[in-house]
Amino acid sequence: MKKLWSYAKMMLTNWWWTVDRPLLFALFALILAGVFLTFSASPGVAERIGVDMYYFIKRQLFFLVPATGLMLFMSFLSPKNVRRLAVLVFLASFVLLFLTLVKGSDIKGAKRWITIAGFSLQPSEFMKPAFAIVCAWILASGRLIKNFPAKEITTAVFGVILILLLLQPDLGMSITLSAIYGIELFLAGLPIFVIFLLGLLGILGLGGAYFMFDHVQSRIDRFLNPETGDMYQVSKSLEAFRNGGWFGLGPGEGIVKASLPDAHTDFIMAVVAEEFGFILCCLLLFIFAFIICRGFLLIMKETNLFTILAGAGLLMQFGVQVVINVSSTLHLIPTKGMTLPFISYGGSSLISIAFGMGALLSLTRLHPEKGDLE
Numbered sequence: 001m002k003k004l005w006s007y008a009k010m011m012l013t014n015w016w017w018t019v020d021r022p023l024l025f026a027l028f029a030l031i032l033a034g035v036f037l038t039f040s041a042s043p044g045v046a047e048r049i050g051v052d053m054y055y056f057i058k059r060q061l062f063f064l065v066p067a068t069g070l071m072l073f074m075s076f077l078s079p080k081n082v083r084r085l086a087v088l089v090f091l092a093s094f095v096l097l098f099l100t101l102v103k104g105s106d107i108k109g110a111k112r113w114i115t116i117a118g119f120s121l122q123p124s125e126f127m128k129p130a131f132a133i134v135c136a137w138i139l140a141s142g143r144l145i146k147n148f149p150a151k152e153i154t155t156a157v158f159g160v161i162l163i164l165l166l167l168q169p170d171l172g173m174s175i176t177l178s179a180i181y182g183i184e185l186f187l188a189g190l191p192i193f194v195i196f197l198l199g200l201l202g203i204l205g206l207g208g209a210y211f212m213f214d215h216v217q218s219r220i221d222r223f224l225n226p227e228t229g230d231m232y233q234v235s236k237s238l239e240a241f242r243n244g245g246w247f248g249l250g251p252g253e254g255i256v257k258a259s260l261p262d263a264h265t266d267f268i269m270a271v272v273a274e275e276f277g278f279i280l281c282c283l284l285l286f287i288f289a290f291i292i293c294r295g296f297l298l299i300m301k302e303t304n305l306f307t308i309l310a311g312a313g314l315l316m317q318f319g320v321q322v323v324i325n326v327s328s329t330l331h332l333i334p335t336k337g338m339t340l341p342f343i344s345y346g347g348s349s350l351i352s353i354a355f356g357m358g359a360l361l362s363l364t365r366l367h368p369e370k371g372d373l374e
Contacts, residue, residue, distance in 0.1 A: 135181060239256055
């Protein structure tokens with residue numbers, strides 16, 4: 001027992017002095033902010049749908065404990081073990097994406113959720129960080145193994161996953177996955193002309209989605225011309241920003257959240273704005289920006305290609321989610337259901353982002369053991 005305690009103490013000491021503490025503290029700041037804001041935003045939604053006032057708070061805390069544990073567990077792993085675990089998550093998510101199309105729950109015309117052992121899961125959430133790590137591994141292997149068709153393999157995998165996402169359909173996840181793959185290809189040394197061509201194809205793909213999916217067409221039409229459809233949530237969100245001013249109405253004093261259906265998820269920034277004001281919104285965005293900038297600063301000091309690619313992919317996922325969520329809330333882009341990392345309510349999203357950020361903490365640790373990056 002004494003030897004076990006000594007080994008655990010040594011591991012903890014080694015972890016504390018090698019993990020990037022500013023990044024770790026920023027992530028915990030977001031987690032705490034998410035708990036506080038869920039207490040503020042969710043009771044009104046719960047009462048409106050006829051459940052216990054603390055229903056969403058209890059569920060968020062229920063998922064927060066394993067999510068935080070997962071993030072810390074991932075941060076203790078070596079990059080090699082992070083890669084191994086990501087492969088397992090990737091394979092499981094891949095299978096679940098198929099099953100979702102067959103047995104998933106149909107919500108608002110989309111099949112994105114599947115129920116397993118009484119829990120509703122969104123497999124695409126777990127696919128994002130797993131894809132970033134697995135794709136980075138394959139691309140990095142292409143540099144080490146002669147004639148290994150890394151780009152061809154990753155493009156084929158990306159294409160299959162993209163098709164599965166579009167069949168759900170889930171355009172937001174498709175855009176996020178494309179951003180992850182795009183930055184990894186760029187950093188892996190793909191010619192700028194090819195990157196430009198792929199970007200053009202992506203724009204054409206978005207144009208095609210406008211004509212293929214009615215809900216995409218409706219959202220874009222409403223964004224360009226609000227008079228063509230229902231703009232209730234966006235209008236309420238903008239009203240919350242106006243009400244809040246610089247310093248907000250005070251915790252729990254917001255009135256818009258009582259009539260905003262997604263106040264605890266996609267539009268939680270509206271609650272922040274109304275109750276805590278523009279200043280706190282900026283502080284929250286500063287923490288997000290700090291995590292992204294700090295993460296890129298750390299990975300760009302690395303010499304191992306896998307670490308650089310995987311870290312960039314995970315940070316891209318994190319950043320794209322923040323940009324889409326905040327931009328939708330402010331009506332800067334057509335509305336798109338995308339959670340705000342660690343802040344919005346949602347079990348799948350919370351555990352997924354914890355997995356990704358835990359992997360980032362592992363990849364950016366100092367002095368990896370010999371052989372960890374092989």
